[in-house]
Amino acid sequence: MLQEVFDAYSFVFEEELLEEISEVGILKEFKENEMIIAIGDSVSSMPLLLSGAIKILREDQDGDELLLYFLERGDTCAMTLSCCLGHAKSEIRAVAEMPTKLIMIPIEKMEEWISKYKSWRDFVFESYHSRLSEMLDTIDTIAFLNMDERLLKYLRDKAKINQNELVQTTHQQIAYDLHTSRVVISRLLKKLELKGTIALNRNSIEVIDL
Amino acid sequence: MLQEVFDAYSFVFEEELLEEISEVGILKEFKENEMIIAIGDSVSSMPLLLSGAIKILREDQDGDELLLYFLERGDTCAMTLSCCLGHAKSEIRAVAEMPTKLIMIPIEKMEEWISKYKSWRDFVFESYHSRLSEMLDTIDTIAFLNMDERLLKYLRDKAKINQNELVQTTHQQIAYDLHTSRVVISRLLKKLELKGTIALNRNSIEVIDL
DNA sequence: CCTATACAGTAACATTGGTTACACATTGAA
DNA sequence: TTCAATGTGTAACCAATGTTACTGTATAGG
Numbered sequence: 001m002l003q004e005v006f007d008a009y010s011f012v013f014e015e016e017l018l019e020e021i022s023e024v025g026i027l028k029e030f031k032e033n034e035m036i037i038a039i040g041d042s043v044s045s046m047p048l049l050l051s052g053a054i055k056i057l058r059e060d061q062d063g064d065e066l067l068l069y070f071l072e073r074g075d076t077c078a079m080t081l082s083c084c085l086g087h088a089k090s091e092i093r094a095v096a097e098m099p100t101k102l103i104m105i106p107i108e109k110m111e112e113w114i115s116k117y118k119s120w121r122d123f124v125f126e127s128y129h130s131r132l133s134e135m136l137d138t139i140d141t142i143a144f145l146n147m148d149e150r151l152l153k154y155l156r157d158k159a160k161i162n163q164n165e166l167v168q169t170t171h172q173q174i175a176y177d178l179h180t181s182r183v184v185i186s187r188l189l190k191k192l193e194l195k196g197t198i199a200l201n202r203n204s205i206e207v208i209d210l
Numbered sequence: 211m212l213q214e215v216f217d218a219y220s221f222v223f224e225e226e227l228l229e230e231i232s233e234v235g236i237l238k239e240f241k242e243n244e245m246i247i248a249i250g251d252s253v254s255s256m257p258l259l260l261s262g263a264i265k266i267l268r269e270d271q272d273g274d275e276l277l278l279y280f281l282e283r284g285d286t287c288a289m290t291l292s293c294c295l296g297h298a299k300s301e302i303r304a305v306a307e308m309p310t311k312l313i314m315i316p317i318e319k320m321e322e323w324i325s326k327y328k329s330w331r332d333f334v335f336e337s338y339h340s341r342l343s344e345m346l347d348t349i350d351t352i353a354f355l356n357m358d359e360r361l362l363k364y365l366r367d368k369a370k371i372n373q374n375e376l377v378q379t380t381h382q383q384i385a386y387d388l389h390t391s392r393v394v395i396s397r398l399l400k401k402l403e404l405k406g407t408i409a410l411n412r413n414s415i416e417v418i419d420l
Numbered sequence: 421c422c423t424a425t426a427c428a429g430t431a432a433c434a435t436t437g438g439t440t441a442c443a444c445a446t447t448g449a450a
Numbered sequence: 451t452t453c454a455a456t457g458t459g460t461a462a463c464c465a466a467t468g469t470t471a472c473t474g475t476a477t478a479g480g
Contacts (some may be wrong), residue, residue: 216461271469356466356467357466357467358466390468391467391468391469392466393469394466394467394468395468395471397467407459412475412476412477
């Protein structure tokens with residue numbers, strides 16, 4: 001395990017910390033589309049992503065959902081982190097976007113390391129910083145863009161995360177992520193196809209024109 | 211100055227830190243509607259609110275704006291804080307919602323204190339936590355609520371901040387804050403008035419039914 | 421007092437996005 | 451092979467929001 005942690009985080013942490021991480025951290029693996037954390041789950045450890053990607057979703061009381069952002073290798077979830085420090089419950093839902101490995105750090109250690117390791121402290125601040133930026137970006141997207149632009153951004157983000165211009169998903173799934181209806185997505189996708197921006201197939205969309 | 215800092219933050223910081231704050235902090239005062247920071251301004255110090263309230267706005271490239279949240283006494287701006295640590299430029303605009311006093315802390319001190327004072331570290335984390343929560347709330351609002359519900363929430367928030375059910379503003383200003391048009395706001399306000407939820411006057415709205 | 425300006429009310433219309441309904445194709449399981 | 455479940459295409463309609471245009475009124479400054 002040490003090797004994997006080392007690969008993903010060596011550019012950030014000193015060796016001593018890396019060893020502590022691999023001592024106390026618990027390795028977990030998730031299959032594609034497996035739920036990692038649900039809204040209301042109590043949070044007692046903090047995840048470090050070793051490989052794969054995670055989709056972070058917000059849900060309202062009616063169960064309507066909205067994609068907030070993706071997490072990748074080397075990221076942690078500042079939302080979870082925030083919950084950890086407040087010993088609170090999760091306000092978001094996390095789903096594995098692809099097969100994903102992560103290492104769970106118990107809260108106590110995470111707090112201890114903040115005093116002990118400067119690199120850890122910097123990492124935690126940097127995480128908060130990234131997450132605030134992502135949230136701002138999400139707000140910009142839903143506040144200032146129309147659905148067609150949001151859809152295109154979604155496809156690009158997803159293509160980037162998967163390092164593949166062939167996005168494997170259904171119209172219904174996109175509709176869930178963007179908090180709209182399947183019909184709207186089908187309609188807009190068709191328009192994009194006519195413009196030559198994408199090519200449509202059952203269960204997949206090819207992003208042609210970035 | 212020490213007294214004011216003490217009043218606003220004594221429940222958080224130890225005396226030694228409070229004294230450091232009043233030594234290196236620079237007191238600034240802003241009139242109602244005065245701009246505190248603009249998008250793109252470089253951030254070299256971090257504000258602690260002593261009194262008053264600040265409106266935090268996001269702007270897109272066309273100058274369209276959107277209210278993110280309010281800051282009150284005892285708050286700091288984690289966005290600014292985030293910028294400080296990254297030595298970056300402001301991604302938001304801050305405007306005094308009412309006459310406001312704040313104390314500016316130079317970046318160097320703010321970083322130094324993170325190692326030096328646990329209370330400061332906790333305060334900074336707590337700020338990040340609050341800001342993430344506020345951002346989530348903002349996202350919920352624009353993603354899941356209709357304009358009439360957003361308007362009502364806006365009026366309630368504003369009444370709360372001003373501790374006064376008489377909200378002094380214009381339809382145009384509300385439209386800017388909610389990123390919509392004046393006509394839409396006038397229309398919805400009229401509907402709320404007919405329902406007896408509010409009473410309308412020139413330059414002010416009375417929130418009757420919380 | 422007079423007048424320019426800001427503020428508010430409202431109608432008519434355009435656009436975007438959401439809903440319902442149905443057709444048809446693909447796929448996997450019985 | 452057959453059938454049910456899932457995915458997609460599309461029309462028709464509806465609701466929410468945005469736009470344009472015009473009205474009248476309050477207010478501040480000359």
